[in-house]
Amino acid sequence: MNSLAYAILGVVSRTPVSGYDLGKRLELLWAANLSQIYPILSKLEEKELVRYELIEQIGKPNKKKYYVTEKGTQKLRTWIQEIPAEPIIRDEFIIKFYSIWLTDSEVAIQLLNNRKKIYLKKQQHFSEEVKKMEEDPTIDPTDKTLNHFSRYLLLTRRIRIFQFELDWCDDVLRLINQHN
């Protein structure tokens, strides 16, 4: 049982999904490839932490709709109470930025502008997700007892992180362009 297995349990606990669906829903929690997700789903099923229902579709390939079992929710519940591993960030940009003194300022400016472009796009994507939640009359993101609450907080958190990154890039660009 690794982190990804628990992330999968967390998603499946909210609503039954296919492995393919999981690939998208995990985006907010723990980025993973489908080639990683499918074997883990099989193992979770073996351990009876999830079970699936075969959905036959026309015009589309058949799919497996996964549900959590009571055993699965229980396992997740106890795991949450353990102290989490420390976060790890793998950001190539940081390595490149660290060594910009070896190049001229144009390279730094390009690096920063490229990063801004990426974070702007990501921010837009997550803003749309938030909008969907806010416009859905069946969802109240402020109700602390429901699962929407934490998802809403993580979505808005992401947008804030992206804003942080955009602001930082602007700050550094201003410093670089300053003539002194």
Next chain:
Amino acid sequence: MNSLAYAILGVVSRTPVSGYDLGKRLELLWAANLSQIYPILSKLEEKELVRYELIEQIGKPNKKKYYVTEKGTQKLRTWIQEIPAEPIIRDEFIIKFYSIWLTDSEVAIQLLNNRKKIYLKKQQHFSEEVKKMEEDPTIDPTDKTLNHFSRYLLLTRRIRIFQFELDWCDDVLRLINQHN
């Protein structure tokens, strides 16, 4: 040549270091274990991107002091100009927080307080590093042409990130403690 190899080149380009030293200096760029660093140093040496000098010590084990070669700096310089891979964050806390609705609010509060404690400690550590730079009369972190510039910006960036995390935890704790 993976990201870590370039991170190592980036550190060695600033000042000659031992593999053991690298373990600490990489903290700001790309966290790595010594068991990963030593084999990469050997490969970089084989490729003539770095070379080393044996330093015999008394009372301490002997060490290898690594230097970049011209070939190494050149390799790093060209790599910086390529578009960096997108950042990856692996944060177990996020998975746990996502599923707090399965538990009671005390678990969430514990999770957030634990996170605050960790980030406070990290912030203190990096604040000390910044202080060292600011108090060193031989270092001018505002000089854009020198390598201190980018290191200073990455250090202060880190402190800002930790402050962001601390603020976010406080925001969520306030929401949870609100009686409505």
Next chain:
DNA sequence: GCAGACATGTAAGCGGTTACATGATTCC
């Protein structure tokens, strides 16, 4: 006609973690 979404999987290989091995000195 071709890219992309939908859908599930396997296999090879790379990157990173943990454990093992060795050994002196310093600090509590």
Next chain:
DNA sequence: GGAATCATGTAACCGCTTACATGTCTGC
């Protein structure tokens, strides 16, 4: 007496990425 620091490495294993395999429908 034990933990931490300094110092270099190897080996096993786990996690993740990339490539491969297969097939239909939709939209450009």
